[in-house]
Amino acid sequence: MPGAKPDAHAGRLRRRIASFGHAFRGVAAALRTEVHLRFHAAATAAAVGLGFCLGITRLEWALVALAIGVVWSAELLNTAVEALTDLVSPEYHALAGRAKDVAAGAVLVVAVAALVVGLLVFGPPLLAMIKEQ
Numbered sequence: 001m002p003g004a005k006p007d008a009h010a011g012r013l014r015r016r017i018a019s020f021g022h023a024f025r026g027v028a029a030a031l032r033t034e035v036h037l038r039f040h041a042a043a044t045a046a047a048v049g050l051g052f053c054l055g056i057t058r059l060e061w062a063l064v065a066l067a068i069g070v071v072w073s074a075e076l077l078n079t080a081v082e083a084l085t086d087l088v089s090p091e092y093h094a095l096a097g098r099a100k101d102v103a104a105g106a107v108l109v110v111a112v113a114a115l116v117v118g119l120l121v122f123g124p125p126l127l128a129m130i131k132e133q
């Protein structure tokens, strides 16, 4: 901001860097506790590896990247909803169950969409490779 003191500017920058640190800590914590996220990590590695092996186009990379990002994002939000639900309602409550079910449903929806993207992008070149042999 013009006219801002250098100290205030440095403070804002430090807070912004710290925010990135918190976000990375969140991803690392979720990776440690969530089996599903480790599965997504393996699927991400497989999709990126296949992308390089099959030489997919720039647009296909964009679709694959979007699918990966949306699935990770949904799974992380689902993990956050589960943690908050357990904090607020450790006892059984129908609404707590609904919150968890709906959050899990959000993951399911994007996972199916990502599967469709994967089949459309990787399916044809993989089939062509199989037919060639």
Ligand SMILES: Nc1ncnc2c1ncn2[C@@H]1O[C@H](COP(=O)(O)OP(=O)(O)OP(=O)(O)O)[C@@H](O)[C@H]1O
Pocket (backbone or CB within 6 Å): 034, 036, 082, 085, 089, 090, 091, 092, 093, 094, 096, 097, 098, 100, 101, 104
């Ligand atoms: N406090 C609660 N009150 C009511 N139902 C709950 C409650 N906690 C969990 N449930 C029900 O049990 C299901 C499984 O909950 P849980 O917390 O074990 O999540 P999960 O699906 O095992 O998550 P993950 O395997 O991703 O950690 C929920 O989707 C919900 O239907």
